[in-house]
Amino acid sequence: MKVVITGGGGFLGSQLALKLLKRGTLTGPGGEAEAIDSITLFDAYFSPEVGSLAAKQGSAIDLTLLNGDMGDRDSVFAAIDRDDISVFHLASMVSGECEQRFDDAMRANLDGGRYLLEALRQREGRPRIVFASSVAAFGGAVMPDCVNDTTKCTPQTTYGMTKVIGELMINDYSRKGFLDGRSARLPTIIIRPGKPNAAASSWASGMFREPLNGQPCYLPVHRDQLHPVLGYHDVIDSFIALHEADPALLSDDRAFGLPSHRVSVAEGLRVMEQVAAEAGILPGLVVDDFNPVVQAIVDTWPTATDGTRALKLGVPKPKPLADIVRDYIADFVTT
Ligand SMILES: NC(=O)c1ccc[n+]([C@@H]2O[C@H](COP(=O)([O-])OP(=O)(O)OC[C@H]3O[C@@H](n4cnc5c(N)ncnc54)[C@H](O)[C@@H]3O)[C@@H](O)[C@H]2O)c1
Numbered sequence: 129m130k131v132v133i134t135g136g137g138g139f140l141g142s143q144l145a146l147k148l149l150k151r152g153t154l155t156g157p158g159g160e161a162e163a164i165d166s167i168t169l170f171d172a173y174f175s176p177e178v179g180s181l182a183a184k185q186g187s188a189i190d191l192t193l194l195n196g197d198m199g200d201r202d203s204v205f206a207a208i209d210r211d212d213i214s215v216f217h218l219a220s221m222v223s224g225e226c227e228q229r230f231d232d233a234m235r236a237n238l239d240g241g242r243y244l245l246e247a248l249r250q251r252e253g254r255p256r257i258v259f260a261s262s263v264a265a266f267g268g269a270v271m272p273d274c275v276n277d278t279t280k281c282t283p284q285t286t287y288g289m290t291k292v293i294g295e296l297m298i299n300d301y302s303r304k305g306f307l308d309g310r311s312a313r314l315p316t317i318i319i320r321p322g323k324p325n326a327a328a329s330s331w332a333s334g335m336f337r338e339p340l341n342g343q344p345c346y347l348p349v350h351r352d353q354l355h356p357v358l359g360y361h362d363v364i365d366s367f368i369a370l371h372e373a374d375p376a377l378l379s380d381d382r383a384f385g386l387p388s389h390r391v392s393v394a395e396g397l398r399v400m401e402q403v404a405a406e407a408g409i410l411p412g413l414v415v416d417d418f419n420p421v422v423q424a425i426v427d428t429w430p431t432a433t434d435g436t437r438a439l440k441l442g443v444p445k446p447k448p449l450a451d452i453v454r455d456y457i458a459d460f461v462t463t
Contacts, residue, residue: 129154129156129157129162129163129164129165129210129212129213129214130164130165130166130167130168130209130210130212130213130214131148131154131164131166131167131168131213131214131215131216132167132168132170132207132208132213132214132215132216133145133148133167133168133169133170133215133216133218134170134171134198134207134215134216134217134218134219134240134244135170135171135217135218135219135220135260136167136168136169136170136171136178136193136218137169137171137172137173137174137175137178137193138171138218138219139317139320139321139322139360140218140260140317140360140363140364140367141169141171141216141218141219142169142177142178142181143360143361143364144216144218144364144367144368145167145169145181145191146181147364147365147368148164148167148189148368149167149181149187149189149191150187151164151368152164152187152189154214154368154371154372155214155256155371155372156212156214157211157212157213157214157251157252157253157254157255157256157308158253162212164189165189165190166189166190166191166192167189167190167191167192168191168192168193168194168207169191169192169193169194170194170196170198170203170204170207170219171193171194171195171196171219172195172196172197172198172219173195174193174195178193179193194206194207197236197240198219198235198236198237198239198240198241198243198244199232199235199236199239199240201239201243204240204243204244204247205243205246205247205250207247208244208247208248208250208251210251211251211252211253211255213248213251213255214255214256214257214371215244215248215255215256215257215258216257216258216260216367216371217241217244217257217258217259217260217294218260219236219240220236220237220260220287220290220291221233221236221237221287222287222325222326222327223262223264223285223287223288223326223327223328223329223425224325224326224327224328224330224425225287225326226285226286226287226290227285227286227287227328227425228326230286233286233287233290234286234290237287237290237291237294238290238293238294241259241290241293241294241297242297244257245257245297245298245301245306245307245309248301248306248307249301249306249307254305254306254307254308255307255308256307256308256309256310256371257298257307257308257309257310258309258310258311258312258367258370258371259294259295259298259309259310259311259312260311260312260314260367261291261292261294261295261311261312261313261314261383262287262288262291262313262314263275263313263314263315263316263356263385263429263430263433264283264285264287264288264291264429265281265283265288265291265292265295265313265383266279266280266281266282266283266288266429266430267282267283267284267285267288267428267429267430268282268283268284268428270282271428271430272430273430273431273432274390274430274431274432274433274434275385275430275432275433275434276385276433276434276436276437277381277383277384277385277434277436277437279430281295284428285328285425285428291313294311295311295313295382295383298310298311298382298383299380299381299382299383302378302382303380308375309382310370310371310373310378310382310384311382311383311384312363312366312367312370312384312386312438312443313383313384313385313386313433314358314363314386315355315356315357315358315386315388315433316329316332316333316355316356316357316358316388317333317357317358317359317360317363318332318333318336318357318358318359318360318452318456319333319336319337319340319359319360319452319453319456319460320333320337320360321337321456321459321460328422328425328426329355329426329429331345331347331348331349331422332355332357332396334346335347335393335396335397335400335414336396336400336453336456337456338412339397339400339401339404339411339412339413339414340400340404340409340411340412340453340456340457340461341412341461342409342410342411342412343412344412344413344414344415345412345413345414345415346415346417347393347414347415347416347417347418348417348418348419348422348423349393349418349419349422349423349426350393350418350423351392351393351394351397351416352392352393352394353392353393353423353426354390354391354392354431354432355390355391355392355393355426355429355431356388356389356390356391356430356431356432356433357388357389357391357396357449357452358386358387358388358389358446359446359447359451359452359455360452360455361447361452361455362386362443362444362446362447362452363386365443365444366386366438366443366444369441369442369443369444370384370438370441370443372442373441373442377440377441378441384435384437384438384441384443385433385434385435385437385438386433386435386438386443387433387434387435387436387438387439387443387445387446388432388433388435388446389446389449390431390432391449395449396449397414399449399450399453400453402450403450403453403454403457404453406454407454407457407461409457409461
């Protein structure tokens with residue numbers, strides 16, 4: 129079977145590709161385990177590191193990097209060219225970008241998502257698709273501190289709005305029998321390697337990443353800010369667990385909030401310093417650099433998630449924070 133990862137050039141998409149190259153099988157549209165013979169990463173941009181993924185793994189699976197724009201219907205349809213196919217839909221403009229570029233956000237996130245579902249609908253059978261949604265689906269004054277799968281979706285950002293509509297489309301295309309979709313509502317995923325990005329949650333990785341790489345970290349939010357976080361290995365395993373889940377167990381709401389740790393900035397920094405000491409790393413400075421625009425966006429997000437429904441489907445229990453930091457050091461820090 130073929131696997132398409134939209135946003136495959138990004139952080140989670142490239143990590144997912146690595147895991148699938150090792151794993152080698154997934155449940156196909158027929159409901160049986162099938163060998164993966166081809167993985168296509170569909171993205172508007174690829175770094176050189178992503179280009180060398182397959183070579184590093186020495187895998188027999190054909191890995192194709194397909195440069196394309198989700199807002200271009202023909203490019204999306206061209207990627208969905210087999211019936212024995214599964215998709216992980218991770219391509220998305222991030223929250224900060226969506227706030228600044230409304231029209232682009234509508235095109236990439238909303239139109240792009242719909243083109244993808246339409247392309248899958250043209251195939252034989254009911255291809256599986258896992259959609260990366262976000263806790264930004266929630267927000268506003270009515271939102272409780274801890275969100276669960278019955279919390280009303282009242283997004284307060286354009287990004288969150290596009291995620292909620294994506295989830296609703298997944299539910300309806302699945303109900304109609306056009307495909308077999310599942311949405312994962314992600315908390316903030318740490319620790320993203322590389323440079324800070326335009327996500328309003330970028331600091332949640334930066335407060336670990338920059339100090340662990342000996343760089344200063346500029347904190348735009350208060351140190352008592354609470355935030356729901358999950359490690360990148362856990363979220364990749366959650367995508368796969370949701371993909372593999374028996375459709376009979378999904379119910380008529382196929383959007384699943386992932387479990388997370390509710391961590392304050394101060395607690396995160398304490399764990400970062402403890403693991404850095406363990407690894408013999410002298411962390412860079414943490415500088416308070418309050419940014420009211422970032423804080424205002426973060427204030428619209430929940431501080432905790434209840435992942436009970438997702439856990440019942442087989443997504444992993446979140447690893448301890450210290451282990452997430454250890455994973456990041458092992459995978460990305462050159463000491
Ligand atoms: N990382 C997190 O903390 C987090 C939290 C909640 C939800 N998510 C969701 O998970 C998914 C993956 O997140 P990530 O951290 O890997 O993000 P990322 O920014 O690293 O990857 C997203 C990829 O989408 C690509 N993309 C954007 N617009 C595109 C377009 N028009 N056409 C083609 N490609 C396009 C980007 O080039 C990028 O490589 C996203 O959908 C994101 O919204 C992530």
